[in-house]
Amino acid sequence: MSRPRTWAGRARRTGPRVTDPILEIEGLEVRYGPVPAVRGIDLRVGRGEIVGVIGPNGAGKSSTLHAVMGAVPVHGGEVRLRGVAITGGRPEDIVRAGVALVPEGRHIFAGLTVEDNLNLGLVGRRAGNGHQVDLAWIGGLFPVVEEFRSRPAGALSGGQQQQLAIARALLAGPDVLLLDEPSLGLAPTVVETVWDALRQIRDRGVTIVLVEQRAQITVALADRTYVLTGGRVRATLTPSDAHDTARLVAAYFGS
Amino acid sequence: MTRARRFADGAVEFLVPACLIVLVGVVGGFMAPGTEEDFIAALVAVTIVIALHVFVGNSGVLSFGHISFVALGAFAAGLMTIPATVKPTLMPELFPFLAEHDVGNIPSLVLAAALGGLFAALVGIPLMRLSGLAAGIATLAVLEITHNVLRFWEKIGPGAKTLSLVPETTGLFQATVGALIAAAAAIAFRRSPPGRKLRASREDPPAAQAVGINIHRQRLLAFTISGALAGFAGGLMVHQLGSITTEQVYLDLTFLTLAMLVIGGASSLWGAVVGALLVSFLDSFLLNAENGTNVVVAELTLPNGSSIVILGVLLALMLILRSGGITGGREASLPFLRAALAAPPPPPGAGRAQDERPERTVLDV
C-alpha cells in the first residue's frame, strides 16, 4: 500500500481507493535538463476504467504518458504495470508488455499507406500470450480506415488520421491504451465519433488513460479525472463535476 | 553588465590564452633544437585552429574547407619568398610575374593573409547561404578544388612536386607573435557587434532573423576574417617547414585541425588554444615515438600510423563523452574576478559546440 510522499500529498484528494490497479504511477518526477515537468505525482488506474488527465499546457500531462512509455528518462518515482515496475524500460519493450500510446499529433507515417501504418501497429503485439488481436473488431470500430486502406496516410483528414492512430495502437493488443490529446484539432462531430469508439474500447476490456486539454468532455466521459497543473496533481473530478464550472475552475487554478 | 566588468571579462578572455601561448614560446626557447621545432609547430597549429574557431565556433556552421585558405597562404608566401634567381630553375612553367619577383618575410605573411581573406570572401559570398550538411559538403568541395588546382597547375606553383628552398624564417618569436595576433583578432571579433550577432544566429537562426540580423552578411564577415587568419597561418607554416606539398594541406591536416578544435571546445578561443596545443604536442610525441623515442624509463617505438589511430580514437571519444570539448566551449575566466564583479551566470546555450541543440529525450536518434 503506498502512502503519499510529502505532507502536501496528505492534503491532496486522491479520490476513491482503486482496488485492482492495472497501472500505478507513484511519485513520478520528470525533468528536461534543469526544467522540471512532473514534480512527483501519484496516479492510479483501475482495470477497465477510463481515467482522464486534464490540465493546461505545460502541466506535465504528455510527459507523464511519455514517462510511462519509457520515451523520456524518469528522474524519480516508479511506474508499475500489474504490480510490476516498468520504470525506465524501453518503449519497444513496454509496448510488448501491454501499454500502447496514441501520441499527441498522431504521428502517423504520412508517406506510407494506411495499410502499412496498420501493419506497423502489429509489430508491437504480444505474441505467444494467447493474445489474439481481433482485426475484425478494430476494422469495425473505424470503418473509414478500412475504406482508405491502400491510400497514403497523409491523404487522410485530421479526424481520419486520429482514428488510424488509435486503430494502429490497438493492433498491438494492449491492456492499457494511453491517448495524448486525441481531440486536438478535431471538429465536435468527429470528437464524438472518437469518444464513442473509446467507450466501445473500454467495454471490450481495455483500460484507457485519456490526457486532454478539454476539461468538460473528458470529465464527462471518464470514470475519474485527475487535474494536473505545474507538474502536480491538484484535484480529482468525477462525471458529476462535468457541468460544475466553478468546481472546474477551482480545480484548475487551485482553491 | 557594467563597462568595467565587460572590459575585465574581455581582458581575461584574451590574457589567459595569451599567457599560455607566451609560456609555450618561452619554454620552447630552452629546448633542444629538435624539440623546439615541435613547439614552433604547436604555435602554428594554434594559429590555424584559432582561424577555424573564428568561423566555426561563432557561426555553428561546419567548414571542411579552411585548410584551402591555409594552403593558399602557404603556397603564396612560400613561392614569393624563394629568391627570384632560383625560382625559374625550380619551376620553369611559372607565370613570369611570379617567377621574377620575390618579397621579404613580413610582406609575404601580409600577402598570405590578404589572399586568404580574399579567397574566403569570394567563396563565402555564395556559400554562406548554406547551413548544416550542405555547407559542410560545399566547403569540402572548395578544399578539393583548391587541392586539385594547386596540384596540377604548374603555372602558379610546383604542382605535384615539393615547393622547397623556402627560407625558414618562422622562429619561436614569430610563431608566438603570430598566435597572439590571431588570438587578439578572435577575441576582438567575438566581442564585437558582428560577433555577437553571429552567435545569436547560431543559437536560433529564425529568431535572429526576426530581429533583423542578416545572417548571410555576418557569416561572410566571420568567414573572411577566418580565411585571412588561416592564410596568415599558412604563411607561418611554410616558413617553419621550409617546404610545402599539396598533400600537407589537404585531408590529413583538415582532420587534425578539426580534431584540435573539437577536443578543445569549438566555441571558445580558450578551447581552440588548449585543443591545438594538447593535440599538437601529443601528435609530435607520437610521431617521435614512431621513430623511436625515450619515454622516461623505456624505449618506445610505435608503428607508423599509430598517431593517426590514437588521435582518431581520442576525437571519437571526446565527441561521445563530451561534445563540448575539454573547455566545454567556455572562454577562460578567473573565478575570483568573476565573483568580484558579480557577473551573471553564462546562458544555458554557452556550453554547446558547433552542433545544433538536439532534444533531450531518449527516443531521439
Added chain:
Amino acid sequence: MSVLQSIVDGVALGAVYALVAVGLALVFGVMRLINFAHGELITAGGYTLALTAAFPKIASVTITVVVCIALALLMERVAFRPLRAASPTTTLVATFAVAFALQGVWLIAFGPEGRTADVLASLNQRVFEGDLDVRWITVTMLAVGGLLLGGTAFLLGRTTIGLQMRAAAADFRAARLLGVRADTVISFAFVLAGLLAAAVAILLTVQRPLVTPTFGLEVTILGLVGVVVGGIDRLGTATLGGFAIGFLTSVLGDALPADERVFLPSFVFLLVILVLLLRPAGLFARPSKTAVERV
C-alpha cells in the same frame, strides 16, 4: 571515344557509386548518421580480397562479405551507438575520426605501399570484339548494381523489417512507440551497408587492383557528395545522386581534352557547389516538401 562508349562506361561507374550512395543513405535514414567511415568498409573489403587471393574465388568473395558486415556491425556497436542522440554534424565529425583511425590501422597493418587484389582480374576481358569496348567487368557492375539496388528496394518495400526501417527513417520516436526495435533496425541497416560495401570493393578491385589505406576514401567522398547533392532525405534521391556523380565523373573525364583531364575533380566539385547553391536540399528532392537550410 564515341558517345555510346562514354555512356556505357558512365552508367557502369554510376552503378558502383549508386551502391555507395545506398549504403550511406540507409544508415542515414535510420540513424541520421552520415558515415564518413563507410569508405573504410570498402577498404577492408579490398584488403580481405588481397589477403585471400590464393583462395578459390567463391571463398574469397564470401569471406570479404563477412568481414565487411562484421566491421560494420562493430563500428555501430562501439562508436555510433553512443552517438544516437547527437546531431548530424557532430556525428559527421565523429565518423570522420573513426575513418581516420581505421586508415591508421590499415597503415600499421599493411604499410603504405598497398596490397594487390586481383581476384577477379579475368573480368577485364572484352565481351565481344568491335568498336564498342565492353568488358565483363562492366557487365558485372551493371548486373550486380541492378541486382543489389533492386534487392534493397524489394527488401524495403515488401518485408516487415523493411517497413520498420522505412518507418524508423520517417519518424523514429513514433516507430519505437509502436514497438519497432531500435537496435534491430539499426543493426540491419549496417548489415546492408556492409554487404553493399563489400560489393563495391569487389567491383572496384577488378580495375584498380592495388589496395592502399585510402582505397575507399575517395569513393566515399564522392559518394557522400553525391548523396547530399541528390537529396539525403530519401533513399531514391540519394541513390540517384550517387549515380549522377559516378556518371558525371566518367563522362566528363572522357569529354575533357587530355591535358585538362587532371582537373576533372575541380569541374565535378564546381558543379557540386553550383547544385548545392541552387538546391541545397538536393537536386532530386521535391522543393516544397523539404525544409531548406538557407539563410
